[in-house]
Amino acid sequence: MKEKLLNNLSLKILSAVCAIIIWIIIVNVYDPSTSVTVSGVEVQLVNTESLTEKEYAYDVVDGSKISVYISGPRSIVTDIKAKDIVATADLSNVTVFSDYVDIDVKVVKDGVSASSIEIAPKTTAIRLKIENRVTKTFNIDTELVGTPADGYVIGGQQISPSSVKVTGTSSVVDSISSVKVLYDVSGATMNISDAAPIKIYDSQGTEIVDDRIELSKTAVDIKVSVLMTKTVPVTYKTKA
Template identity: 30%
Template sequence: MGKNKKELGHIGYKISAVLLAIVAWLAVANISDYQTTRQISNIPVTQINGDVLDELDQVYDVVSGDTVDIIVKGRRSVVGTLDKDDFTAIADLSTMSITDTVSISVEAKSNTVQSEINITCVDNTMKLNLEEKVTQQFPIKVVTTGSTKNGYAVSGTSSTPNIVKVEGPKSAVEKITEIRASVDVDKKYSSFETESELHIYDAYGEEITNDKITLDVASAKVSVEIYATKSVPIEVNLRGTPGDGYGVEGVVYQPQSVELVGPADALAKIETVDVDDVSVSGMTEDYQTDVDIRDYLPDGVSVVDIPPEITVNISITKLEDKKLTVTVNSFVLDKQVDGYQYEVTINNFTITASGFADVVSKLTLDDVVPTIDCSGLPVGNHGNVTVTLKEIDGVTYTMSGTVSVNVTNAENK
């Protein structure tokens, strides 16, 4: 009996020891898993209900609040394992205030975690910048890159569609200069079609990337025409006459030839590019003009590489006059009839040559060769006969006075 009581007493001590151990463990665990706080930064904020602003024809940019920082309070064992990926931050744009701000709400993705922590936002406000939404149409510009096979060139390009509708913030759309579709033609020697993505560029040739700008199509079907090339000379022919006393001393233009591209049958018909509408009428001083070669080409033919304009420089110089002394022996009597004798008489007859100084100053009667055609002169005295002079480039003549020829029959003398 006493022995049993003793054994029961030992069991009670053991149970008490276990209970004390459990209590001690719980106390230690509670002390080690204490309440703590921690800041978690740069949680991305998701915007919802943005279609509310679309209905008002407005777009927005986030000025501040695209990420949020929070203070998390809870047990160390929970808080210590958390990072920004464990939270969801929401900004409901339909609740935007008159100051263009939206409150940010943050929750833990896990309901269990959410129930064990307290969350405080460092700054729970998203600031928006609202702007008018505009729509504008732009032509699609096809840009080729690379070099075609030697002897071939791009003759023309086109795209389908050829117009794109752009929508976005007014300030952003106003910066757009071009919508480009780029196509690689490296080593190509025949026409082809391809699909090309559209890209937006500003006036400085820099690509614009803005997720608030949208295009009604993302790409275009581009057609590229490639043909063999042909080099032909350029000829400039002037029209009209300079002012009185002035002449065209020279015409200089660059380039003097041009490389053309187009269908073979069209190129075969082109031997020169004739520029024939540059006028010098009434001019008394040097003149320069730019001529677009494309204006003188048939449909389907275009200029390769170089700018399609040529610069034409025309030198207008005042003409010099020189009077040539004429005697009766100065004339050449052409086509004389056998048996006839010819006697020339001049009456105040003079020849004045006009032209550029370097030419006129060297002229003599031997150069001018005053000539009378005797074939139509019968026996008798012929007053004011026609005198012809040798044509010399850049020289014009003025004759005054008269020339008479007396024709006699030598057999009657």
């Protein structure tokens, strides 16, 4: 009995090896390995509060969108889109002296991380510009545009509050030249009481739009007095 088992052992090993080879051939024929590069993957910044709590602000200089290399079974790889790739950069250990943060990538489909694939970012780190976070107070100017209806004139205007605190990176806050409220009075025939958004401008008169800028107020209450005019004849007498 023992001899029969030993005699069949080599045959069994050979059969197992053949089975593995056949399985590999089948997999590679029907689901071969392939690779793709997916572009336009947005990098999500996590733990950003670790910087803001230390009164630092940041700009992403490079690496906000990256390309990712993926390899694995064709049935899995060809079905992966940019929206399925989760790319993150953890800012929890960043200091003002370190401006590069490693990027971590993974594929998540239907809430499950994909396996049996290799994935690597072609850009391995994002580059940050870290600055002090500052706050300045600016007076708010009012600019009325348009003209009221015929027979009416603007008597005056008032806004509340008259100033606003702006918080952001020192370079952006220092570039602010004016803070304004623009309000259109075209065709007005009665007094106006409304809310108007606050806008900030640089020295060239270009509006500064930056999601990381914080305003203590985003709008003001504006009141505009609209007065009716009347044309009356003027008569005069001359003395002989």
